[in-house]
Amino acid sequence: MKNLAPIELWYVTGSQHLYGEVALKQVAENSRKIVEALNASGRVSVKIVHKPVMTGPAEIRNLVMQANSTPECGGLILWMHTFSPSKMWIGGLTQLNKPFLHLATQFNRDLPWDTIDMDFMNLNQAAHGDREAGFIHTRLRLGRKVVVGHWSDTKVQDRIDTWARAARAWHDLQGAKLARYGDNMREVAVTEGDKVAAEIRFGLSVNGFGVGDLVKLCNEVSDTAIDKQCQEYMDLYDVVADLRKSGSRHQSLKDAARYELGFRAHLEGGNFKALTTTFEDLHGLNQLPGFACQRLMADGYGFGGEGDWKTSALVRAVKVMAHGKPGGVSFMEDYTYHIDPANPQVLGSHMLEICPSIAKGKPKVEIHALGIGGTSDPVRLVFDAPAGRATNVTLVDLGNRFRLLVNEVEAVDVPPMPKLPVARTVWKCLPDFQTAVAAWIYAGGAHHTAFSYAVGTEHMEDFAEIAGVELAIIDGNTDVREFRQTLRTNEVYYHLSQGFSNA
Ligand code: MN
Numbered sequence: 309m310k311n312l313a314p315i316e317l318w319y320v321t322g323s324q325h326l327y328g329e330v331a332l333k334q335v336a337e338n339s340r341k342i343v344e345a346l347n348a349s350g351r352v353s354v355k356i357v358h359k360p361v362m363t364g365p366a367e368i369r370n371l372v373m374q375a376n377s378t379p380e381c382g383g384l385i386l387w388m389h390t391f392s393p394s395k396m397w398i399g400g401l402t403q404l405n406k407p408f409l410h411l412a413t414q415f416n417r418d419l420p421w422d423t424i425d426m427d428f429m430n431l432n433q434a435a436h437g438d439r440e441a442g443f444i445h446t447r448l449r450l451g452r453k454v455v456v457g458h459w460s461d462t463k464v465q466d467r468i469d470t471w472a473r474a475a476r477a478w479h480d481l482q483g484a485k486l487a488r489y490g491d492n493m494r495e496v497a498v499t500e501g502d503k504v505a506a507e508i509r510f511g512l513s514v515n516g517f518g519v520g521d522l523v524k525l526c527n528e529v530s531d532t533a534i535d536k537q538c539q540e541y542m543d544l545y546d547v548v549a550d551l552r553k554s555g556s557r558h559q560s561l562k563d564a565a566r567y568e569l570g571f572r573a574h575l576e577g578g579n580f581k582a583l584t585t586t587f588e589d590l591h592g593l594n595q596l597p598g599f600a601c602q603r604l605m606a607d608g609y610g611f612g613g614e615g616d617w618k619t620s621a622l623v624r625a626v627k628v629m630a631h632g633k634p635g636g637v638s639f640m641e642d643y644t645y646h647i648d649p650a651n652p653q654v655l656g657s658h659m660l661e662i663c664p665s666i667a668k669g670k671p672k673v674e675i676h677a678l679g680i681g682g683t684s685d686p687v688r689l690v691f692d693a694p695a696g697r698a699t700n701v702t703l704v705d706l707g708n709r710f711r712l713l714v715n716e717v718e719a720v721d722v723p724p725m726p727k728l729p730v731a732r733t734v735w736k737c738l739p740d741f742q743t744a745v746a747a748w749i750y751a752g753g754a755h756h757t758a759f760s761y762a763v764g765t766e767h768m769e770d771f772a773e774i775a776g777v778e779l780a781i782i783d784g785n786t787d788v789r790e791f792r793q794t795l796r797t798n799e800v801y802y803h804l805s806q807g808f809s810n811a
Contacts, residue, residue, distance in 0.1 A: 309608035309631050311581050315382035315479050316355045317409075317472060318375055319343045322392030322441060323361050331431055335389045336361045338415040342387070342459045351465040353632055354382065354472040362392065368400035376405050382479040383407040385468070388437030389415065390430070394444035401448055407475045407774040409468065410445065412438045412456040451773045467766070474770035477625040482511035484624070486582040486610065486617055487575060489519050490589030493614035498754040501618050501705035509710060510775060512581075514617045517574070523592035526570030537565035545689065547673040560595065560675050564687040567593065568600040575609065582610030582624040584617050587659075587681040596678060596686040598660025601639075602731075603689075605663035611639045612756060613661055618703040619756040623663075625771065626701060626758040635761030636665030638693075640700065640733070642755050652741035653720065653734050656700075656759060660688045662731035666761060667691035668722075676729040692722035693733030699764055700735075700757040709802045712772050713753040714765050715744050715782040733759070738784045747782045747791045778802055 321339040323332060343358040362368050375381045383406045414434040445452055453471045457464040492500055503514045538561055541547055550557040575583060583604065587596055605611045608631075610624025619639060627637045639661055646653040659680055664671045671691040678686055698719045704711040717735040725732065737744030765781055772779035778798050782791070 309627070311579065312480060312608065312628060312631065313380070315380050315476055316357045317383050317385055317475065318359050318371075318381055319346075319356050319385045319387065320359045320371060321361045322386060322388040322397070322437065323363055323390045324392055324396075325363050327390060327430055331390070332361055332363070334431060339387065339389060342413070342415070345459060346465060346468065349462075349465050351462060352469045352472055354469075354476060356385065361389070365396040365399050368397055369403065372400035372404045376403065381406060382472075383409065383475040385409045385411050386441065387411045387413060388434055388441045390433040391437040391440060394440045397441070397444055398448070401444070401450060407452070407471075407478060408450075409453045409455060409471050409475075410438070410441060411459070411464075411468070412454060413459045413464065417458040417460065451776055453770055453773060470764075470766045471770045473629040473631075473763075474767050474774055476631070477628040477771055478511075478774045480581070480628045481621070481625060484512040484581045484621075485579060486512055486514045486584070486621055486624075487578060487580045488514055488516045488584045488615060488617055489522060490584075490586040491516065491615055493586055493588060496614060498704075498752075499612070499614055499616035499618070499756065502707075503617070505705070505710070506618070506621070509777065510621065512621055514621070519589050519591055519593065522570055522574055525573045526566050526593070529566045529569040529573075533569055534562050534565045537569060538562060541565070541673055545671050545673045548675070551673060551675055551687065557675055560685065560687055561673070563595055564597075564599045567595075567597045568603050571597065571600045571604060575604070580609075582612075582617075582620040584612045584615050584620050586613075586615045590681060590683060593683065595683050596660060596681045599673075599687045599689060601661040602664055605639060605661070606665050611661060611663075613639065613641075613658055616754075616756050618705065619754065619758065622701060622703045622758045626760050626763050626767075629767045629771070630760055630762035633762040635696070635698075635763075636663060636667075637758060637760040637762060638663035638666045640757045640759035642700075642757070643732075646734070647741075653736055654717075654741075655732060655734050656693075657728075657730050657732040660686060660730060662689075662691075662693075662733075664689050664691065664731070666693040666733065666759070667731070668694035671731070674729055688729070689731060690729055691731045693719060693731070694761070695719050695721045696761055697764075698733075698735060698759060698761050699768070700759050701768055702754045702757045704752045704754065706752065709778065709806055711751065711778045711780060711798075712768060713748065713751050713780045713782070714768050715748060715753075716765060716784065717744075719761070738782070739786050743786055743788055744782050746788050747780075747786055750788070750792055751780050751782075751795060776806075
């Protein structure tokens, strides 16, 4: 994946001096065994690093300062092996600027009923140590994830991984750069937003670039590089006869390759992680660069159409969360409805830019006319997305804050659509079409989303908690009345909790 930095999580165990050196050695040993087991499980996608047992406030402060200033540290996993008086955590935790997970576990899974004595009781105090830790986290109003269960349980390991993926997406956004080629589609509201607030809240900067800068780089691409690129398309995809080397429209494929390489030169030169384009600003490009955007998304770049930088940033974040998992992630648009009362569905697509990471089978490279954009016919990848559980996520700018909105959906087999020359997916909304669409509209959700088979609601919950933003969820249990009341309550809560930062 392009531009993805390695990260690690620090496993920090809480204790105190009361139990004596022998007990503390045992605590450290047990803690090390848990870290080894989690790393060996193959279920946690980020490396976990064992840190010394914490027994006092100065140590904790020092550790937090190290975590804050270690670029590859993506967050902490805190475990209270014994009772660790939590006043000693205040100084450190109030300074911590990385996310943390509280793992409520115990070294022994089962109690040794026949042999249990006071030594055992002293050593295994997570049950009340967790309450002491939890109180101070809550008292300090710290966002975190609490995972409960034995560390050997695969469900526990999977929940740690879910959080680790969210923490990685967060880590990836800090200092990330998004290139916006051209501005917003004229008069469109939902793709607009406060870029200063976004940088304060999410850590990524969004800056505009003239399409002329790109065109210059496109024009500098060599014929050799273009031919090599076209060969890659031949190897990866089913390229229609017209676009092949001997075909009558091969020049269009060469133009598409030129754009892809020109975009890459700009994005790599500026170390960008995401981009937007707009069909209203294409000066010097003789076809819409949708194919280039599809190819870039497949490499992990975030993308949003029509200047939609919020969705582009979100696509990048979801792609980082999904990294290494089966399924895929794409920019998506709720395009058109199949509104049969007995079987309502949504056809998701875009005029060109759907990511081939969600393709079922080998995508086709085709060329067709497109009324939008006023340029010559654009090349594009055409494919169906598979059936399966998926998640649609959007990021809304409400003026005083951001809201993440999730809808769990069930993608179905795509029916044949021989005349539709774009990549597509078809889904059913949970809990049902009427509820989901009404709730989405009440929440102010956009038509653009990050659509994913690999990332679920819990990933987004963890990400929202880390970012400190509202998350509204439309799932199998959603009731419109309750959902609307939650939105109203959230208006008050976020207004108070975020004060004047307005981000
Ligand atoms: Mn669109």
